Amino acid sequence: MSRLALTRDKIYKTVARQLHGQVPCWVCGQHVLPAAATLEHIRPLSEGGNSHAENLAISHEVCNGQRHAKGVIAESVESPGRVARN
DSSP states (O other), X not given: OOHHXXXXXXXXXXXXXXXXXXOBXXXXXXXXXXXXXXXXXXXXXXXXXXXXXXGEEEXXXXXXXXXXXXXXXXXXXXXXXXXXXX
């Protein structure tokens, strides 16, 4: 298992423990199943972001891809700890 996969699993389990098993997608706010979870860079690497835990969030693979295709940064960047909801 890659280092990034281990980080994803660790973050997923931490959020699940804190929110009683419910892991919201950082982009859409819907529950993310472990098999569909991907790591999202809140501030993209291309815009000076990093891969530290405070810049990573869980999202659906589809949401992650759509967000980057549109070049949109969710509102949560301005309010860390909040989930952007549609």
